[in-house]
Amino acid sequence: MTLILTPSDWDELCQQAPITCPQNFVLDEFEVLTGVPEYLGRGCNRVLELSPGMWLTLSDEAYCRDWMFKEPEHDHPIQIGICLSGFMHCDIHPKFGGTRSYFSGSGVSPAYVEQNHAGKRIIYVNVGIEPEVLKALFLGDRAWQSEPMQQLFKGEDWKVSFYPTVTARMRSLAQQMWNAPYRGAVKRMYLQAKVLELLAMQLDWLDGNRSKPSDGQLKPTTLNCIYHAREILSANLEQPPSVLELAQRVGVSDRTLQRGFRELFGKTVFGYLTEQRMELAEQWLRQGNCTIAEIATMVGYSNPGHFTAAFKRKFGITPRECLLGKMSVLE
Structure with a gap:
């Protein structure tokens, strides 16, 4: 039978959980490290308070059994989440x-059940921002009163969620948060800047997405079919x-x-x-856990040469250069 945990169950278990993280890892004063309960799996979660009302959580978890997390209805901040590995099921x-x-606005979140599966590793970047913090960024600017922006400020109403496509630049930002090159106050400032840049990209997507007429040209039933095809x-x-x-x-x-893919995804x-x-x-x-040949096979290329050519067309660098840490030269 699948184990079901509530928030209080999870908090209690985490208090005694061992922490599995890289050797010689050093915490800064503004971050807290927690572990994963042993009988669920292994891993760690770093929670970094970047400023009052803005925090960043970096999670690396691998589970050895199936389990569910049951969250009741609750107040919800503005949130951005990007998986660098694995998938989230809710x-x-x-x-x-x-x-x-x-990408979620603030407001009230309905109760939900999150499903976690054995044998899956999740590497996740999660940003939380209180609505007052975002409003303060637009102080004296009427932009935050626009209809798209108001989707993020629902107060005591149900929050609104969006699912923007992760671009290469978004993924790069998330990876930079994981591998911040600084310590102390400078690290905190660096991460604040990265979070705000990621937020700006999501806000730009929100504004642009709500002005695009493409979805209206397809019937709702057809839209559902196209999105289902994308999932497959x-x-x-x-x-x-x-x-x-x-x-x-x-x-x-x-x-x-084909028409639906061109209209919805370009x-x-x-x-x-x-x-x-x-x-x-x-990703x-x-x-760095697999060889280039193994990754080529995992994404459907039997010929490593064809994989290398396709990768270079996309990112402007070869897979080997990527493996060695070189960043993409193309957006």
Whole structure:
């Protein structure tokens, strides 16, 4: 039977949990380190208070058994979440991770159940910002009173959530937060700047996304089919179905499927598949746990040369250069 934990259960277990983190790790005075309960798995969570009302959590967790986290209805801050590895499963949201991020406004969150699976490792960057902090950034500016911005300030109403596509730049920012090159007050300032840059990218997406007319050109039922097709592709990067097979699985014609991908994602089905493969490959290369040949196979390339060529077209560097830590020269 799957174990179900409440927030109080989790807090109690974490008080006695061992902390598994890199050797010689040193905490700064503004961060707290917690571990994962042994009988659930291993890993650690770093919570960094960057300023009053703004915090950053860096999580690296791997579970040895299936379990669920049951969260009751609660007040919710503005939140940004990006998975650098693995996927998050929650019954009130679509699965996010890979190229799907999480961006939520403040307000009241409904109760939810988060599912965690054995054998899966989650590396996650989570930003929390109190609504008053964001409002203060726009003090004297009417921009925060605009309709898109007001989606982030729901007060005692239900919060609104969005799922922006994770760009190479967003992923790079999340990785920089994990590997801050400074200590003490300078590190805190560095992380504040990275969080604000990430927030600016999400706000820009929110403003632009609400002005795009593309979704209105497709019927709601067709939209659901296209998004379902995207989920199938994301879950089968190594051995994806053909365009015809994919269209049949979601219940549209192959022509409608291609049109839907162009309108919603700005790419053909194959173009979208290639982009997801390359972004996932970059993520794995940055982690440094697999060889280039292994990663090529994991994202569906039997020929390493073809993988290298596709990767360089996407990022402007070779997989080997990425593995050695060189940053992308293309956006």
